[in-house]
Amino acid sequence: xxxxxxxxxxxxxxxxxxxxxxxxxxxxxxxxxxxxxxxxxxxxxxxxxxxxxxxxxxxxxxxxxxxxxxxxxxxxxxxxxxxxxxxxxxxxxxxxxxxxxxxxxxxxxxxxxxxxxxxxxxxxxxxxxxxxxxxxxxxxxxxxxxxxxxxxxxxxxxxxxxxxxxxxxxxxxxxxxxxxxxxxxxxxxxxxxxxxxxxxxxxxxxxxxxxxxxxxxxxx
Amino acid sequence: xxxxxxxxxxxxxxxxxxxxxxxxxxxxxxxxxxxxxxxxxxxxxxxxxxxxxxxxxxxxxxxxxxxxxxxxxxxxxxxxxxxxxxxxxxxxxxxxxxxxxxxxxxxxxxxxxxxxxxxxxxxxxxxxxxxxxxxxxxxxxxxxxxxxxxxxxxxxxxxxxxxxxxxxxxxxxxxxxxxxxxxxxxxxxxxxxxxxxxxxxxxxxxxxxxxxxxxxxxxx
DNA sequence: AACAGAATAAAACAATTGTTTGAATTGAGC
DNA sequence: GCTCAATTCAAACAATTGTTTTATTCTGTT
Numbered sequence: 355x356x357x358x359x360x361x362x363x364x365x366x367x368x369x370x371x372x373x374x375x376x377x378x379x380x381x382x383x384x385x386x387x388x389x390x391x392x393x394x395x396x397x398x399x400x401x402x403x404x405x406x407x408x409x410x411x412x413x414x415x416x417x418x419x420x421x422x423x424x425x426x427x428x429x430x431x432x433x434x435x436x437x438x439x440x441x442x443x444x445x446x447x448x449x450x451x452x453x454x455x456x457x458x459x460x461x462x463x464x465x466x467x468x469x470x471x472x473x474x475x476x477x478x479x480x481x482x483x484x485x486x487x488x489x490x491x492x493x494x495x496x497x498x499x500x501x502x503x504x505x506x507x508x509x510x511x512x513x514x515x516x517x518x519x520x521x522x523x524x525x526x527x528x529x530x531x532x533x534x535x536x537x538x539x540x541x542x543x544x545x546x547x548x549x550x551x552x553x554x555x556x557x558x559x560x561x562x563x564x565x566x567x568x569x570x571x572x573x574x
Numbered sequence: 575x576x577x578x579x580x581x582x583x584x585x586x587x588x589x590x591x592x593x594x595x596x597x598x599x600x601x602x603x604x605x606x607x608x609x610x611x612x613x614x615x616x617x618x619x620x621x622x623x624x625x626x627x628x629x630x631x632x633x634x635x636x637x638x639x640x641x642x643x644x645x646x647x648x649x650x651x652x653x654x655x656x657x658x659x660x661x662x663x664x665x666x667x668x669x670x671x672x673x674x675x676x677x678x679x680x681x682x683x684x685x686x687x688x689x690x691x692x693x694x695x696x697x698x699x700x701x702x703x704x705x706x707x708x709x710x711x712x713x714x715x716x717x718x719x720x721x722x723x724x725x726x727x728x729x730x731x732x733x734x735x736x737x738x739x740x741x742x743x744x745x746x747x748x749x750x751x752x753x754x755x756x757x758x759x760x761x762x763x764x765x766x767x768x769x770x771x772x773x774x775x776x777x778x779x780x781x782x783x784x785x786x787x788x789x790x791x792x793x794x
Numbered sequence: 795a796a797c798a799g800a801a802t803a804a805a806a807c808a809a810t811t812g813t814t815t816g817a818a819t820t821g822a823g824c
Numbered sequence: 825g826c827t828c829a830a831t832t833c834a835a836a837c838a839a840t841t842g843t844t845t846t847a848t849t850c851t852g853t854t
Binding site for chain 3: 582613614615616617620621
């Protein structure tokens with residue numbers, strides 16, 4: 355029941371990840387998934403109860419493999435130079451989101467993650483607690499280390515959001531980015547360049563926030 | 575034919591904008607739209623040919639009204655201090671995306687824009703040329719002014735992407751942001767604060783990029 | 795008043811959806 | 825070799841979808 359034949363259930367999960375990613379929950383039909391996985395339609399309901407059950411397991415597996423393959427520390431020791439830890443964090447995000455070994459960007463399962471951010475499914479709640487919240491805590495700790503003191507959440511959290519926002523936006527809008535600025539759409543070849551840009555930009559942004567009194571009532 | 579009764583067609587457009595925004599193209603059924611607009615189902619096909627035709631007109635109207643109500647210059651003169659022009663640009667993005675007078679954020683038509691960025695519909699191409707590309711050109715011009723010289727597109731364009739990325743991310747992921755950092759989800763009340771944060775952060779980022787040699791092969 | 799074309803309405807259409815049914819097949823364990 | 829549960833399969837189900845059809849009402853012009 356919990357450990358079925360290694361073939362059918364796993365094949366369904368793989369095909370479903372691909373197709374849910376490309377087309378979204380609604381457009382991905384179980385007939386299409388079944389055809390891609392080369393299984394009978396009823397096998398999906400048999401193994402996963404219903405379409406939502408299948409989606410939930412796909413989501414969990416996608417996050418698990420992504421964060422396992424590209425951990426946010428990039429195997430950097432926890433006491434490394436904080437700016438390098440930020441660099442590793444950003445690089446991990448880019449590789450996790452965009453690379454073929456990761457979620458494959460907008461052409462693959464990256465789209466599935468983007469869609470969950472846009473409007474979360476019921477299954478997303480679990481993923482949020484297990485992966486995203488610890489991920490956020492790590493980033494805020496890095497930012498505090500870079501600032502060399504803790505300026506309070508009203509500065510640190512928006513910084514974290516800005517860092518993550520840049521990374522996600524590349525994954526999210528790469529179709530439009532490609533049409534507007536062809537060289538800056540994320541590809542396997544320029545992930546390092548893009549990640550380093552976001553890193554440098556963010557270091558400047560964090561430094562600026564550190565030195566300003568924010569929120570401020572008056573405009574400079 | 576082109577200028578029908580001011581009631582029916584307009585009512586369909588309004589209801590469709592609302593419902594397409596909330597539920598996406600696929601989940602928004604014409605029956606639901608017809609019911610919300612209080613018109614007969616067939617009226618939609620009569621006035622807009624088919625569902626795709628309706629969606630195309632909705633998209634065009636949403637962008638037109640959004641950019642008209644909140645122009646990226648915020649009525650600032652073109653020769654104003656470049657940093658203030660950046661502030662106006664970012665503020666316009668936040669208000670356009672998030673405010674009730676604009677696209678109403680993730681609860682309203684903002685979701686529709688986000689979905690188009692994620693995977694563009696055929697109707698998006700026109701919107702891209704008419705609204706988004708000029709918008710990008712304006713931002714890059716502001717960035718060049720801030721840097722006081724033109725460091726070339728390999729620096730300016732990623733800066734523009736980082737600025738826009740932060741703004742869009744707040745619109746895009748506000749559901750998740752709210753769950754992770756409650757005070758930083760965009761609401762009508764804190765748009766100014768968030769916009770100013772992104773502004774300060776971006777000024778720091780732009781300054782940092784200006785002073786670095788990028789792209790660089792070596793890591794600092 | 796009479797007509798023509800635009801606009802609205804109710805009903806039906808064909809296609810596709812997720813799910814279920816019930817029979818056939820497989821594969822260990824005794 | 826038999827049994828029984830787990831699995832797979834083909835077929836059918838009910839519900840929902842976008843669209844079309846046909847008839848009716850409205851509106852402005854002669």
